[in-house]
Amino acid sequence: MNAADFMQWIALARRNPVTVICAVVCLICGLICWYLASNMKWLDLEHKQLMQDSDLAQASLISGPSVKQERLAALVVTRQIEENLVVEDNLAENLQYFYRLEDRSKCHIVELRPLNSTIPDTRSLFRRVPFSIRITGTYEQVVGFLNGIETGTRLANITTLNIRRRDPASLTLILDLNVEMLGRK
Secondary structure, three states: OOHHHHHHHHHHHHHOHHHHHHHHHHHHHHHHHHHHHHOHHHHHHHHHHHHHHHHHHHHHHHOHHHHHHHHHHHHHHHHHHHHOOEOOOOHHHHHHHHHHHHHHHOOEEEEEEEOOOOOOOOOOOEEEEEEEEEEEEOHHHHHHHHHHHHHOOOOEEEEEEEEEEOOOOOOOEEEEEEEEEEEEO
C-alpha cells in the first residue's frame, strides 16, 4: 500500500462520512463484545460468589432468633455450672455435701477427708478438689451413695473405687473411693 492508495481511502471517507462513522461504531462494538466474551468466566465467578454471599446472609437472617435462643441456653447452662463449682477453702460446705448424700442413701460415712489438691494447669479454668471417702452399708445404700455422687449437683469425677465385704458372711459392704470435685480456681 502506498501513499496514493492511502489518499484514495481518505477521499472515499470524505465522500461517505456516515459510512465511516458506522464502520467505526461497528468496530468499537466488536471490540466491546470481544472484551466481554473474554471476561465472561470472571463475571460468572463473581456472580456465583455474590449469590453465595447473599444466600449466607439470608440464612443468617433467618436463623437469627434461633442463634439468640441457643446463646441464652448456653448462658443458662454456664451459670448453672458456675453455681455448682466447689470452693476449696470452704471445707464445711464441701463436707456437708457428702453428709447430705449419706442421709439420702442411708449409708454410713466412716471416713471423709480432703486430700491435697494438685497444682492446676495455668491454662485450666478450674481446679480439682479431691476427697477420700470410706462408707459402709448394704448394697442398695452404697449404690445409692454412688448414684448421688454421679447425679448430684456438684461436678465430680470418681478416680478410684474399691468395694469389698466386711466379712464373707455379712451383707455390709465397705466402699473406698477417691473423688475429684470441680472447683473454682
